[in-house]
Amino acid sequence: xxxxxxxxxxxxxxxxxxxxxxxxxxxxxxxxxxxxxxxxxxxxxxxxxxxxxxxxxxxxxxxxxxxxxxxxxxxxxxxxxxxxxxxxxxxxxxxxxxxxxxxxxxxxxxxxxxxxxxxxxxx
Amino acid sequence: xxxxxxxxxxxxxxxxxxxxxxxxxxxxxxxxxxxxxxxxxxxxxxxxxxxxxxxxxxxxxxxxxxxxxxxxxxxxxxxxxxxxxxxxxxxxxxxxxxxxxxxxxx
Numbered sequence: 349x350x351x352x353x354x355x356x357x358x359x360x361x362x363x364x365x366x367x368x369x370x371x372x373x374x375x376x377x378x379x380x381x382x383x384x385x386x387x388x389x390x391x392x393x394x395x396x397x398x399x400x401x402x403x404x405x406x407x408x409x410x411x412x413x414x415x416x417x418x419x420x421x422x423x424x425x426x427x428x429x430x431x432x433x434x435x436x437x438x439x440x441x442x443x444x445x446x447x448x449x450x451x452x453x454x455x456x457x458x459x460x461x462x463x464x465x466x467x468x469x470x471x
Numbered sequence: 472x473x474x475x476x477x478x479x480x481x482x483x484x485x486x487x488x489x490x491x492x493x494x495x496x497x498x499x500x501x502x503x504x505x506x507x508x509x510x511x512x513x514x515x516x517x518x519x520x521x522x523x524x525x526x527x528x529x530x531x532x533x534x535x536x537x538x539x540x541x542x543x544x545x546x547x548x549x550x551x552x553x554x555x556x557x558x559x560x561x562x563x564x565x566x567x568x569x570x571x572x573x574x575x576x577x
Contacts, residue, residue, distance in 0.1 A: 395514065395557060395568040410565045444513055454520055455561055457504050461513040 350374035350447050352384075352462035359468045366432040366467060370445030374460075377423045379403055383448035384428040385458055386419065388441040396441075400448055401428055435469045442466050473498050473560050475569035483577040484552075490545040492572045494536075494558035503541035504559040505534055507552075508571075514557060518543060550576050 352372040360366060368386070375382050385400040399409045399419040409417040418431040432439060443465050446458035474497040484490045494503060502521045506514035516525040518534035521541065531546040545552055553576045558569040 394570050395559075397566040397568070408564060412565070455501065457516070457519045457561060458559075459516050459519070459525065461515075464513050 350460040352445050352447060352460060354443060354445050354462045354465035356443065356465045356467055358466070359470060360435060361471055362436050362469055363434055366430075366435050366439065366469075368430045368432075368443055368445075368465065368467075370428040370430075370462060372426050372428070372445070372447065372462075375447060376426070377401070377403055377421050377428065381450040381452075383450060383456065384421065385446045385448045386428075386430045386443060387446060387458070387461075388439075388443045389464075390441040398432075398443075399430060402448075402450070437469050440467060440469045472565055473500065473563045473567050475558050475560055475567055477556075477558055477569035477572045479572060480570070481573045481575070483575040484545075484548040485577045486548055486550065488548045488577075490548050490552075490574065492543045492556055492574070494541045494543075494569050496539045496541070496560055498563070499538045500541075500560040500562040502561070503534065503536055504561065505532075505543045506557045506559065507554045508557065509554045517556075548576070552576075 356368040383402040386398040399417050401407045401419045407419050416433045421428045445462045447460040450456040476495045478493045505518040508514045522534045533544045555571045555573050557571045
């Protein structure tokens with residue numbers, strides 16, 4: 349059974365760095381085809397993909413956030429991390445991590461999602 | 472990036488009614504994915520690879536389409552289906568979601 353849970357600071361000030369942790373069980377980020385993706389959702393609005401990290405260490409970021417995103421993993425402890433630098437009020441959102449499955453010939457998709465963690469950027 | 476346009480934006484359906492939601496892509500995609508989100512819960516995968524039913528999803532849900540036009544169908548509306556439905560494309564980076572269709576119970 350795959351489960352994921354996000355954790356983060358709750359509130360932080362503009363210009364600071366947001367650090368989020370995704371703790372998961374039911375799969376290993378060292379297994380072929382496994383990945384973790386980060387997606388966010390401002391309150392009452394739609395979903396935005398942020399970044400993905402794969403079993404082989406490859407990472408992909410949303411170009412719209414330029415170089416503000418860093419995604420990493422700790423395979424031994426079943427955790428993935430997201431850092432967002434220079435946050436402002438537009439980064440206020442619920443942040444989700446999602447188990448990402450890759451199937452050769454078909455591509456990948458997000459199947460299991462965490463419950464989300466709300467992050468507020470405010471001075 | 473590929474833009475996904477969902478229609479309608481909002482709709483209401485009566486119990487037992489057939490519901491069809493549409494997602495149009497600005498460029499051709501290989502597959503479409505559909506998610507259901509209720510209240511403040513996290514999105515739940517309904518359909519992957521355009522027409523494959525995710526584990527545990529009732530078979531009244533189905534997906535179809537190709538190229539730039541895709542749809543999600545609920546064969547017989549139930550009260551628990553009231554939610555927001557999002558389509559997602561993963562053919563092109565970055566992955567993009569539609570703005571969602573809010574489905575209400577009439």
